[in-house]
Amino acid sequence: MQFGYSETCLAHDPGSRHPESPDRLRAIRERLKKKHGVEYVEADPCDLETLASVHDREYLESVREFCVQGGGSWDPDTAAVTETWDAARHSAGLACWAAEESLEGASGRETPFSIGRPPGHHAVFDDAMGFCFVNNVAVAAQYALDHDAYDVDRVAIVDWDVHHGNGTQDLFYDRGDVFFTSIHEKGLYPGTGAVDETGEDDGEETTMNVPMQAGAGDYEYLAAIDGPIAAAITDFDPDLLLISAGFDAHRHDPISRIRLSTEAYALMSDRMRTLANETDAALAFVLEGGYGLDVLADSVALVHETFDGREPIEPDDKSGEGEKPTFDDVLDAHDLDVELDER
Structure with missing residues (x-):
């Protein structure tokens, strides 16, 4: 894979006790040293105009000024330092690079993966939250839609971070040109992402949420992807498919109660x-x-290996009878009372 990366993203440091640490990128880079075919690309940072295609300009200017003045706690979870504004611009720029690269034909072993930070999927139109200042994947989606040269009419976004991508959902909730689906832990921060949040106005039926109960694992996630998510994306027929690739649904992540294995990320990547x-x-x-x-780095490395020729290993049948669970089984097990596969 090609990995979009910038040293500038390391300069955003919300503190030694904060989970969204620069060490996340350092760990990924260290793990990828052992892998064949890894290429790093640095992209230009986004300018204010590009960021303002999805965010309120006054909000963006307030973030910039907040950082110029030294930063601090924007909210109890989201902290900034002087360098955060530049890091956020670079993180969004790397996401745009990934979209652009893929639209110009990069695929297979050249599939692009942006590893910028701070992350983005919680950032809403006019506010930062959940460690996020700029919604990177949303900026990338809008960037693709705005550039006539790419001939993009529809973008689909799959968010498999353990937290619901509330910011991405909100930004496109009334739009018909972006399909957003999130598979996440039910009830976890930020508390959004119910199955009945399906979009409105021109965006009706272009949002699909699959909240999972704590304890769900590979079988449940793969059943959801193979069932309603795949069907909805196929029906939507996007020109660009963007993955909001969070790795905190791993069974060993410190802030998750979902039980995905490392191999699950290879399997989900292969499905995408x-x-x-x-x-x-x-x-x-x-x-x-x-x-x-460790599990973040291992999981990203396995996504890379999947695009470098490694065949993902399907999980053993849970029942021992050679049958995979259907999505109806998942609905029953996780108290989901909306039949998403019939939408």
Whole structure:
């Protein structure tokens, strides 16, 4: 894979006790040293105009001024330093690079993965939250839609971070040109992402949330992806498929109660590649969360290996009878009372 990366993203340091640490990127880079075919690309930072395509300009200017004055706690979870504004611009620029690269034909071993930080999927139109100042994946989606040269009419975003991507959902909730789906832990921060949040106005039925109960694992996630998520994306027929790739649903992540294995990220990546191929969509990945440094690094490395030729290993049948769970089984097990696969 090609990895979008900038040293500037390391300068955003919210403090030694904060889980969203520069060590996240250092751990990924260290792990990828052992892998074949890794390429790093630095992209230009986004300018204010590009960021303002999805965010309120006054909000962006207030973040810039907040950082110029030395930063501090924006809210109880979200902290900034002087360098945070530049890091956020670079993180968004790397996400745009990933979208652009994929639309220009990069695929297979050249599939782009932006590993910028701070992450973005909680940032809403006019506010920062949940460690996020700029919604990187949303900026990248809008960037693709705004550039006529790429001939992009529809973008799909799959968010598999353990937290609901509330910011991304809000930004496109009434839009028909962006399909957003999030699979996340039910009831976890920020408390949004219910199954009945499906979009409104022109965006009706372009949002799909799959909240999982704590304890869900590989079987449940793969059933959801193979069932309603794949069906919805196929029906939407996007030109670009962006993955909000958080790795905090791993069973060893310190702030998650979802039980994904490292192998699950290879399997989900393979499903996304298949979906992109079947819909003739460009495919790009954008880093979100993941706070256990070892499992974050291992999971990103396994995503890379999947695009470098490694065949993902399907989980053994849970029942021992050779049958995979259907999404109906998942609905029953996780108290989901909306039949998403019939939407």
